[in-house]
Amino acid sequence: MNNTTKKYQNNFIGQIINKDFKEDDKLSLHTRFPPEPNGYLHIGHAKSICLNFELAKIYNGKCNLRFDDTNPLKENIKYINAIQEDINWLGYKWHNNIHYSSEYFSKLYKYAKELIKKGLAYVDQLTKEQIREYRGTLKKPGKNSPYRDRTIQENIELFQKMKKGEFSEGEACLRAKIDMESPFIIMRDPVIYRIIFTKHHQTKKEWCIYPMYDFAHCLSDSIEGITHSLCTLEFQDNKFLYNWILKNTSVEKHPKQYEFSRLNLEFCILSKRKLSILIKKNVIKGWDDPRIPTLSGLKRKGYTPSSIRSFCEKIGITKQNSLIEFSMLEHCIRKELNKTAIRTMAVLEPIKIFLYNLDENHREIFTVPNHPKKPELGTHEILFTNIVYIDRSDFKEKYNKKYKKLKLGGEIRLRYAYVIKAEKIEKDKYDNIIQITCYCDINTLGKKSKNNKNPSVIHWISIKNVFPAEFRIYNHLFNIKNPEREKNFISYINPNSLIIKMGFIEKKVGKKIIKKIGETFFQFERIGYFCLDNIDSEKNKLVFNRTVGLRDLWNPEK
Ligand code: ATP
Numbered sequence: 007m008n009n010t011t012k013k014y015q016n017n018f019i020g021q022i023i024n025k026d027f028k029e030d031d032k033l034s035l036h037t038r039f040p041p042e043p044n045g046y047l048h049i050g051h052a053k054s055i056c057l058n059f060e061l062a063k064i065y066n067g068k069c070n071l072r073f074d075d076t077n078p079l080k081e082n083i084k085y086i087n088a089i090q091e092d093i094n095w096l097g098y099k100w101h102n103n104i105h106y107s108s109e110y111f112s113k114l115y116k117y118a119k120e121l122i123k124k125g126l127a128y129v130d131q132l133t134k135e136q137i138r139e140y141r142g143t144l145k146k147p148g149k150n151s152p153y154r155d156r157t158i159q160e161n162i163e164l165f166q167k168m169k170k171g172e173f174s175e176g177e178a179c180l181r182a183k184i185d186m187e188s189p190f191i192i193m194r195d196p197v198i199y200r201i202i203f204t205k206h207h208q209t210k211k212e213w214c215i216y217p218m219y220d221f222a223h224c225l226s227d228s229i230e231g232i233t234h235s236l237c238t239l240e241f242q243d244n245k246f247l248y249n250w251i252l253k254n255t256s257v258e259k260h261p262k263q264y265e266f267s268r269l270n271l272e273f274c275i276l277s278k279r280k281l282s283i284l285i286k287k288n289v290i291k292g293w294d295d296p297r298i299p300t301l302s303g304l305k306r307k308g309y310t311p312s313s314i315r316s317f318c319e320k321i322g323i324t325k326q327n328s329l330i331e332f333s334m335l336e337h338c339i340r341k342e343l344n345k346t347a348i349r350t351m352a353v354l355e356p357i358k359i360f361l362y363n364l365d366e367n368h369r370e371i372f373t374v375p376n377h378p379k380k381p382e383l384g385t386h387e388i389l390f391t392n393i394v395y396i397d398r399s400d401f402k403e404k405y406n407k408k409y410k411k412l413k414l415g416g417e418i419r420l421r422y423a424y425v426i427k428a429e430k431i432e433k434d435k436y437d438n439i440i441q442i443t444c445y446c447d448i449n450t451l452g453k454k455s456k457n458n459k460n461p462s463v464i465h466w467i468s469i470k471n472v473f474p475a476e477f478r479i480y481n482h483l484f485n486i487k488n489p490e491r492e493k494n495f496i497s498y499i500n501p502n503s504l505i506i507k508m509g510f511i512e513k514k515v516g517k518k519i520i521k522k523i524g525e526t527f528f529q530f531e532r533i534g535y536f537c538l539d540n541i542d543s544e545k546n547k548l549v550f551n552r553t554v555g556l557r558d559l560w561n562p563e564k
């Protein structure tokens with residue numbers, strides 16, 4: 007049994023399923039993932055996807071993909087396509103065809119009529135506001151609508167009228183007749199059908215009445231033969247209605263609902279509604295902006311499907327709500343990229359180093375490893391000449407005692423090459439350093455320098471070996487840990503969530519990328535893990551997104 011299997015079998019849902027199998031040897035596990043096509047999938051959905059699909063895999067069962075499309079006002083075909091792509095990208099395959107709740111509209115209509123005929127549903131004509139008012143609160147019981155005691159015949163006719171479009175939106179709705187004094191507000195005669203005159207992406211103009219989520223969901227589960235309907239904790243009370251509907255209609259199968267806690271992730275917003283506000287207000291560039299935890303955003307940032315699956319496995323499935331550390335997600339991708347990413351040098355903010363004691367035609371080629379611990383990943387060649395670029399942050403004019411990088415009169419080693427000593431700086435009229443003149447100690451290739459036994463090592467690129475690149479450094483989008491809790495979450499946007507640097511990568515690496523040869527995930531030495539941005543890169547300027555920094559801040563013992 008592999009670790010993933012163990013992990014999913016041992017959580018509380020796995021244990022329930024194990025027990026169900028013991029009690030019923032004919033059981034065939036059938037789960038489903040039911041997204042509402044009103045936005046892109048995010049890492050929270052990934053938690054649910056992994057759970058449903060992994061369980062199906064472990065128990066030789068099936069997992070359906072069903073679009074929960076009961077609200078044509080918010081849904082869009084572009085989300086339907088994006089959701090399928092993301093699930094495939096994560097590495098999962100749903101059972102047979104895709105399903106839609108809308109597929110069952112005729113059946114659902116029949117079940118609604120069945121409830122009416124049993125005296126368990128009625129057409130209400132209170133306004134939306136009145137319905138809310140009559141519903142009561144947690145402390146105050148609700149009161150009956152004056153339309154509650156209509157005859158069955160009257161209700162059948164009115165429901166028919168609703169279907170034919172003879173009422174306007176909001177003028178009538180169908181409600182289940184349960185108990186206006188129930189301690190569970192969801193059971194106080196919930197609305198189960200409403201009127202919407204908007205064209206539906208699947209059923210077009212066939213319907214102008216639409217079932218509510220609670221009515222459609224349990225019946226769709228039953229029609230599809232779902233055995234275990236897994237959802238998040240906020241649906242705990244809805245379970246009463248879920249079971250009530252199944253009990254009072256003539257469905258054959260009665261799936262069971264189990265709830266687990268939602269994923270909340272530090273510094274992130276997961277609600278699709280709030281994410282779409284960020285897009286509308288141009289705070290972020292779209293659903294695939296690498297600063298948001300949508301699957302397409304994470305993908306663009308350089309996360310791999312396996313790193314996301316591994317994260318979902320690590321966080322586990324429980325009934326306790328918690329806020330997961332962002333560094334745990336980073337730990338998962340870093341662990342993977344540390345093993346696989348090709349090491350190469352990049353300079354994000356170039357500053358020229360002039361090695362005055364070398365000839366202007368000086369050329370040396372060094373063969374360097376692609377990965378320090380994996381010789382099987384091969385080597386590549388780098389060019390060394392009398393002028394190289396280093397990163398501006400590796401030189402300081404003013405420094406304290408702890409400072410270890412390059413300074414005037416100080417030495418440093420150029421990675422894989424020589425020790426150099428800074429002797430002079432040149433500035434432009436704005437007081438910016440434009441060049442550092444250095445002495446190159448040519449006796450230090452693979453050998454120690456005489457003066458400084460252990461100089462720091464910095465990355466560099468020869469001025470004759472550069473390919474222009476834009477580097478996008480991402481930081482948290484919010485500057486508070488739990489923005490989801492804040493009503494005014496937009497006021498906590500981190501102004502430094504994206505920092506852009508214009509620099510260089512090694513020429514051969516750039517040329518290979520353009521010819522689509524080899525890897526697009528890199529560790530730029532000393533800087534971090536980066537991946538190519540396929541969308542914004544151009545032939546003469548490559549764009550790289552920083553996936554994650556080098557240091558692991560996640561500590562499971564903390
Ligand atoms: P959102 O608030 O992001 O719009 P939602 O619950 O409305 O989320 P749906 O498309 O209805 O989104 O969700 C599909 C499935 O994914 C549901 O079963 C839901 O419980 C699950 N899901 C959504 N968000 C999370 C989350 N943060 N953690 C775990 N599961 C989630």
Ligand code: MG
Pocket residue numbers: 042
């Ligand atoms: Mg929803």
